[in-house]
């Protein structure tokens with residue numbers, strides 16, 4: 001008999017953040033298919049963009065094939081290219097840094113504050129150092145890590161003084177707010193992702209948000225092979241095929257209807273984790289205390305992440321991950337910072353040690369909105385058993 005894991009018979013695997021689908025999404029996709037608009041343009045895409053713009057407090061939204069594509073085109077629209085440097089949060093998913101490299105520019109990494117987001121003081125040091133060396137910084141890309149909006153007021157203060165534009169990577173933060181403003185309202189432009197594991201998904205997709213008509217127009221143009229609107233195809237420059245499908249936009253529209261429900265579910269999971277695990281010695285919930293639902297600064301609770309202090313807890317984050325895996329539960333370490341990645345070895349980095357510490361102690365737990373309280377209970381039971389053992 002093959003033996004691969006010790007999960008009790010009948011208990012299915014609990015994943016970190018699975019797509020949350022219902023008959024609403026099914027009907028929406030069917031409607032799009034039957035409409036005949038099976039292309040990266042059409043009425044569902046137009047409507048999805050309009051809805052995203054409203055939800056993000058922005059004038060323009062451009063639906064794209066991924067968050068990575070949105071980062072790439074956002075940087076190009078800001079004029080980033082060969083010979084430039086772009087300052088990026090080191091604690092992020094690789095897409096943020098990869099998009100910089102696609103443009104021919106090079107990333108410079110900046111460490112986190114305790115919230116995991118770009119530390120504005122370290123950013124200031126990095127910009128001052130690069131300026132003194134005569135290096136042109138073409139853009140700054142902060143990341144709203146794990147659904148908490150970065151300190152954009154301070155980041156703006158530091159960048160505006162030097163005339164450097166900000167492209168905000170809000171891929172993980174759709175539905176989150178800070179000081180009453182949605183995540184994607186911050187920065188000269190902001191990026192959302194609708195990848196399968198994000199709060200809202202189109203299976204794969206993304207968007208670029210901005211208040212600048214020229215930037216929106218530029219991104220739309222580059223995303224459609226930079227085709228000039230005349231009968232025969234004319235291309236005055238090299239473009240990309242990065243538009244979002246009309247069918248997937250229909251899926252996204254159904255997800256937007258359910259967004260409040262998704263946020264409430266993820267928040268309930270967070271509270272359940274806090275109640276069950278928050279009092280264990282050496283265990284804390286990453287990023288807390290943070291604003292709650294009654295305040296104007298709200299985490300979208302994308303992934304609830306534990307910080308495990310080995311000395312006080314008697315276990316490591318990796319011990320807990322393995323215990324969960326044996327019980328057929330997926331958990332994942334915090335992002336491995338970009339300055340530690342082999343692909344980015346040798347790139348400039350301004351490091352304080354905070355992101356290294358978060359990587360060494362963090363463990364993201366199942367947080368998807370399709371999970372229910374009994375799933376979270378199963379996760380907590382396994383964790384408490386291994387902590388007490």
Ligand SMILES: *Cc1c(COP(=O)(O)O)cnc(C)c1O
Nearest residue numbers: 066067068093095171193194195
């Ligand atoms: C998911 C994610 C992206 C990339 O989004 P895709 O839609 O998967 O291309 C970019 N940045 C961050 C921080 C992400 O978490």
